[in-house]
Amino acid sequence: ILRYCCRLLDTAPAPAPAAPVTQPQGYDPELWAALQREEFELFYQPRIDLRLGAICGAEALIRWRHPERGLQQPDSFIPACEASGLIVPLGYWIIQEVGRTLPAMQAAGLDGRIGVNLSFRQFQDRQLAPTIERLMQSHRMASHALEFELTETALCSDEEHVRATIDQLSRQGVEFSLDDFGTGYSSFSLLQKLPITTLKIDKSFVAGIPGNADDEEIVRAIINLAHNLNKQVIAEGVETRAQLEFLIRHDCDQVQGYFFSRPVCREQFLTLLSHDHRQQAL
Numbered sequence: 001i002l003r004y005c006c007r008l009l010d011t012a013p014a015p016a017p018a019a020p021v022t023q024p025q026g027y028d029p030e031l032w033a034a035l036q037r038e039e040f041e042l043f044y045q046p047r048i049d050l051r052l053g054a055i056c057g058a059e060a061l062i063r064w065r066h067p068e069r070g071l072q073q074p075d076s077f078i079p080a081c082e083a084s085g086l087i088v089p090l091g092y093w094i095i096q097e098v099g100r101t102l103p104a105m106q107a108a109g110l111d112g113r114i115g116v117n118l119s120f121r122q123f124q125d126r127q128l129a130p131t132i133e134r135l136m137q138s139h140r141m142a143s144h145a146l147e148f149e150l151t152e153t154a155l156c157s158d159e160e161h162v163r164a165t166i167d168q169l170s171r172q173g174v175e176f177s178l179d180d181f182g183t184g185y186s187s188f189s190l191l192q193k194l195p196i197t198t199l200k201i202d203k204s205f206v207a208g209i210p211g212n213a214d215d216e217e218i219v220r221a222i223i224n225l226a227h228n229l230n231k232q233v234i235a236e237g238v239e240t241r242a243q244l245e246f247l248i249r250h251d252c253d254q255v256q257g258y259f260f261s262r263p264v265c266r267e268q269f270l271t272l273l274s275h276d277h278r279q280q281a282l
Ligand code: C2E
Pocket: 045, 060, 061, 062, 073, 074, 075, 078, 087, 094, 117, 118, 119, 149, 179, 180, 203, 236, 237, 238, 239, 256, 257, 258, 259, 263
């Protein structure tokens, strides 16, 4: 898999199939080795559809199972992966992993969608769209089962190329959401120009509801904005019943957060799904 991902990186002609995987210049040797040894792992946090009252998908969140230091959170290594460009091959590995989980998710009874975080640095690979398309084909991923979560920083840089890449994938049926909405610098015109189907309300606003009048107003405004633009809206970081009730009352579409489940390993996610479906059937 790794050799394949590395080959995808080159815009130059592909090396001979037997070429050894050497460490490209600039990558952090420890992180590069971790990728080769398959020490990264995807966790999944369920997304709950508030109308169905059931799990409708998940967000894939990366972890690093360090042999000595234990489970590492993304904030401790994703910035280094972005800075060196290692996020590009790692990003393709992530999509392949999701491709492995989707059939298992369907077998567990859920024809849902998995959200994959896409960082601004991944757009610097000019082959991003065709490579994702190739991965989707080779893993027989239905395009509607994938949603890429973008942050506003991704959209501010080199707008033309980013837009062309998003448009190309969107034409294949892949969806895009705007993550951490309200914390960045995006202008509303981005929402008009780009095929974004979902807004994700940042957890910093959710933390203040109910009770903080400003946060309440911001959350209500984002929900209304999303619906007036025919988009879906997801609240992140839902930790309490009171937050959930506020969001239901204000017609939010989906929620994610510790109140329902922390991000869990693949196996636990699949177990959660089978329980969820058994409850639905009762
Ligand atoms: P994000 O995409 O905004 O992900 C949401 C973060 O909120 C996750 O942190 C999740 O574990 C956390 N979270 C979920 N529910 C709650 C809650 O109820 N309360 C609180 N306090 N937090 C909650 P995590 O997993 O540490 O990921 C942090 C960030 O790292 C992500 O933010 C994303 O920007 C980045 N990241 C994670 N996985 C990937 C990946 O596969 N690729 C890329 N490029 N970035 C990733």
